[in-house]
Amino acid sequence: MKRLSVLLAGSALAVSANAVNWSKVSESPTGTIFSVDLNSIESSDISVIDKKPMDNITVSIRRTYPTQKNSAQKNDGKDGAATKETKAIKDKASQDTTLHHSDQQLLISCKDASYYKRAYVDYGADDKVIKSWQSEKPILTTKDFVVTTPKTIGRLIVDQACKSYQDGQKSV
Structure with a gap:
């Protein structure tokens, strides 16, 4: 079941990756870039069970992380016992676990x-x-949603997605 959910998550995000139109929303002080895929924004048919009716949209976002310094490079020359081979293994392990981006x-x-x-x-x-x-979760309620705080990156992403969706609705 876990493999199925991993496949579904990957395929849900991969579908939107075929015809992407990334729009940069913001960059954090640490250098992380937040983007919205304008082509992925669409009305959602996912029901939210609650007292008040909610219209929802789906959107794909991307967080691109700044290039991280490799710890093996930082120790270069300091650990005389380390061979080129062990440094190469450390470099490979670091590359395999360092985040580049998250969709x-x-x-x-x-x-x-x-x-x-x-x-x-x-x-x-x-x-x-x-x-x-x-x-x-097969059923959602409004309590499952995180309300964004004004003047934060989360609010900027929500505002950009909503504005793009509304602009798209006007042109239809």
């Missing part, structure tokens, strides 16, 4: 600027999948 699929409520993370896939060097996850 996430969100369910967004524009009404109250909130979101629910449906799935994510973390990638390392050469787009190698490091980790993936998909929500297994």
Whole structure:
């Protein structure tokens, strides 16, 4: 079952990767870049069971992390016992576990600027999948959504997705 959810998470995000239109939303002080795939924004048919009706949209976002310094490179020349071979193994292990970017699929409520993370896939060097996850919740309520705080990157992402969706609705 776990393999199936990993496959579904990967395929859900991979479908949107075929015709992507990444729009940079923000960059954090640490250098992480947050982008929204404008082509992935669409109305969602996922029901949220609650007293108040909610219209939701789905969107794919990407977090691209700054290049991280390799710990083996930092110790270069300091550990005389280490051979070139062991340094190469350390470099390879570091590349396999260092995040390059993370693609996430969100369910967004524009009404109250909130979101629910449906799935994510973390990638390392050469787009190698490091980790993936998909929500297994069959029924959602508004309590499952995270309300974003004004003037944060999360709110900027929600606002950008909602604005793009509304602009797309006007042109149809």
